[in-house]
Amino acid sequence: MSMQQQVMIVNWRWTEFDEGINETVFKEKKYQQYLNRIEDLEGQCYKEYSVEYSQMCPNGLFVSMSIYKDKVTDPLFFNILGKYLNGNNEVLLFLHKRHMYDEKDVISILKKFEGKNLKCFLIAQGHDFIYFHTQKSGLLDESGGFFYAESTDKEFVRTFDKGSHKVRQPYFDRVWMHYQFELQNKIFELKEELFAWCLPLLLPEHPEEIAVGDLKTQLANAQGRALLSRINNFLGDLKKNPSSSRLLIDRQVLSREVEERKEIQRLEKAEGRSYFFNDYITNFKLQEKASSNSEANKLYKKTCDQLNTIFYGTESYTSKTALRELADDFSQLIQESPGLLAY
Amino acid sequence: MPRSVYFIANTEPVVTVLAGYFKARGWQWLQYPLADMPAVEYLLVLEPFQIGMEMYSLSNAWKPWLMGAYPQTRLIVASFQHSRHSNCLNLLDLPDNINTWLEKTRPVSDFPLVDSGVEAADQKYVDPWNFDLVRSGQNLNERMKKFVTGHEEAKSFFALMTTIRKDLKDLETYRERNNLEKAISANKSLNELWEYFDHRWNYYSSIFDYLPYQNAIRTIANSVEFLRKNLPEDIYRPILQTENDRITAYSTLLKKLPVEEIEKELDTILNTMRKDMEPYIFIEKEW
Numbered sequence: 001m002s003m004q005q006q007v008m009i010v011n012w013r014w015t016e017f018d019e020g021i022n023e024t025v026f027k028e029k030k031y032q033q034y035l036n037r038i039e040d041l042e043g044q045c046y047k048e049y050s051v052e053y054s055q056m057c058p059n060g061l062f063v064s065m066s067i068y069k070d071k072v073t074d075p076l077f078f079n080i081l082g083k084y085l086n087g088n089n090e091v092l093l094f095l096h097k098r099h100m101y102d103e104k105d106v107i108s109i110l111k112k113f114e115g116k117n118l119k120c121f122l123i124a125q126g127h128d129f130i131y132f133h134t135q136k137s138g139l140l141d142e143s144g145g146f147f148y149a150e151s152t153d154k155e156f157v158r159t160f161d162k163g164s165h166k167v168r169q170p171y172f173d174r175v176w177m178h179y180q181f182e183l184q185n186k187i188f189e190l191k192e193e194l195f196a197w198c199l200p201l202l203l204p205e206h207p208e209e210i211a212v213g214d215l216k217t218q219l220a221n222a223q224g225r226a227l228l229s230r231i232n233n234f235l236g237d238l239k240k241n242p243s244s245s246r247l248l249i250d251r252q253v254l255s256r257e258v259e260e261r262k263e264i265q266r267l268e269k270a271e272g273r274s275y276f277f278n279d280y281i282t283n284f285k286l287q288e289k290a291s292s293n294s295e296a297n298k299l300y301k302k303t304c305d306q307l308n309t310i311f312y313g314t315e316s317y318t319s320k321t322a323l324r325e326l327a328d329d330f331s332q333l334i335q336e337s338p339g340l341l342a343y
Numbered sequence: 344m345p346r347s348v349y350f351i352a353n354t355e356p357v358v359t360v361l362a363g364y365f366k367a368r369g370w371q372w373l374q375y376p377l378a379d380m381p382a383v384e385y386l387l388v389l390e391p392f393q394i395g396m397e398m399y400s401l402s403n404a405w406k407p408w409l410m411g412a413y414p415q416t417r418l419i420v421a422s423f424q425h426s427r428h429s430n431c432l433n434l435l436d437l438p439d440n441i442n443t444w445l446e447k448t449r450p451v452s453d454f455p456l457v458d459s460g461v462e463a464a465d466q467k468y469v470d471p472w473n474f475d476l477v478r479s480g481q482n483l484n485e486r487m488k489k490f491v492t493g494h495e496e497a498k499s500f501f502a503l504m505t506t507i508r509k510d511l512k513d514l515e516t517y518r519e520r521n522n523l524e525k526a527i528s529a530n531k532s533l534n535e536l537w538e539y540f541d542h543r544w545n546y547y548s549s550i551f552d553y554l555p556y557q558n559a560i561r562t563i564a565n566s567v568e569f570l571r572k573n574l575p576e577d578i579y580r581p582i583l584q585t586e587n588d589r590i591t592a593y594s595t596l597l598k599k600l601p602v603e604e605i606e607k608e609l610d611t612i613l614n615t616m617r618k619d620m621e622p623y624i625f626i627e628k629e630w
Contacts, residue, residue, distance in 0.1 A: 054494040135396055157542060170494045188398065192391055195423040199360045204439040273396060324435045327423055340481050
């Protein structure tokens with residue numbers, strides 16, 4: 001059995017590659033002929049870097065890559081990705097949105113390699129943890145390379161060591177850990193914020209029955225936190241829509257979804273971090289399916305059902321009991337998701 | 344005179360609501376002064392506690408320290424979770440009569456370590472405080488363990504300090520013997536390790552303010568500051584690009600270092616960690 005590697009692949013605008021591979025470059029440089037011998041392309045559109053040893057990632061490998069999403073370039077991208085998904089490797093794949101990748105690509109890539117130990121994330125505009133600046137932990141700078149900074153005092157940071165030609169620790173570990181566990185963090189934060197703002201409705205002096213309108217007002221009091229939009233984003237395609245004429249639903253839903261996305265984007269910009277659930281939930285659903293662990297998936301659906309009942313049910317009142325049950329559902333889901341949070 | 348509940352919390356909407364809740368029931372709701380660390384009867388930590396962008400559970404870092412400093416303190420963990428633990432307050436279902444509930448809480452002295460029956464040194468004792476305890480957020484004490492142990496054995500807190508000291512000695516010896524080549528090599532190693540340590544210290548410094556052993560943290564912080572100013576420059580640093588830069592760096596390296604003072608500060612760091620922090624971080628091993 002081959003040695004298990006922890007592989008991080010970042011498809012991004014690396015300055016080390018003069019140009020990313022798009023349809024034109026692919027055809028000009030006749031990359032078609034390399035599809036079955038992609039090793040010959042190392043250094044041209046992808047490059048491997050070894051990683052300093054750590055207990056968490058004893059066999060780390062970092063791969064830089066710059067391939068634009070296109071039907072023509074897809075086979076090249078998939079062949080390179082497939083190379084690292086050999087055996088029992090764990091792979092984290094990061095796709096730059098500016099390279100024309102979106103949520104649909106995350107789903108199709110995960111489905112194409114279903115059963116493999118692959119997680120896939122979208123990154124852009126320096127907002128994600130993988131960029132050093134967001135939390136002084138990530139690997140990338142904002143201009144196409146590994147983060148490097150120094151000043152005349154003794155503070156000195158470099159995430160890549162030019163001497164040993166290795167990606168440095170603990171930066172690799174921190175990024176690795178963050179993306180392995182980020183879904184749990186996001187669910188946890190959503191739960192905590194939701195209940196922090198609902199607390200006045202749960203006090204002993206408040207009656208058992210709670211008007212759904214009051215609940216939504218409480219969430220709206222959390223100005224700029226986009227709480228209801230984040231709940232809807234968490235629900236994704238499981239969100240229940242109010243009954244109305246089909247055409248009206250489509251228009252209303254589309255317009256509301258656009259507004260909600262904008263609201264979450266504003267929060268992301270203000271906080272310098274990611275709040276969308278989309279790619280994380282997709283990874284979660286497909287990973288859990290692949291590992292035959294349907295428990296987490298069931299808990300996700302159960303939590304969504306309870307959210308739908310409370311916020312989008314036919315009743316205009318909910319109750320303290322329903323909110324407590326929702327908190328329990330969230331807690332169980334968090335417990336079942338991989339991560340560091342102690343429940 | 345109303346009795347007081349002191350809190351460590353930073354979730355603003357919850358702090359405001361709890362202030363009203365306690366005041367309405369005749370209790371003073373006061374922020375615990377972390378700068379002074381006084382003895383108090385009731386100390387409530389609201390979990391999770393946000394530090395930077397991470398959410399932490401504080402009680403495992405505070406309980407061992409209170410056990411030593413103020414064993415009569417009733418440490419309360421408040422969170423949005425149900426628990427059978429006598430000191431966990433479920434915010435989803437707050438009691439109408441908080442007086443009765445508070446009376447039933449137990450001082451930390453009621454939770455001494457007990458023999459686990461396991462021989463291994465680091466598992467010999469267990470902390471009954473953890474039985475039925477619910478935590479919301481990353482265990483802050485586990486985070487401190489990571490700070491001490493590092494990502495590999497050679498980069499643990501103690502290994503780094505010991506090797507930095509050895510490199511310093513080597514550097515001084517080679518300098519005295521005018522063996523510039525070896526002095527430069529020792530200096531390079533020293534700087535690499537220091538860079539590693541200094542980054543770790545900076546990275547973790549955001550959580551230090553919320554730990555109970557503040558005196559120890561301050562002592563180490565002062566020593567770290569001294570070392571930042573007095574360790575020799577790394578002449579390999581790419582910022583030193585011009586010949587003049589390099590000449591200056593060489594002369595710094597050859598200048599007599601305040602070795603004794605540096606060693607003293609390294610000793611202070613090691614001893615403070617060993618005596619005043621480690622026993623609260625690795626309690627199962629140390630007590």
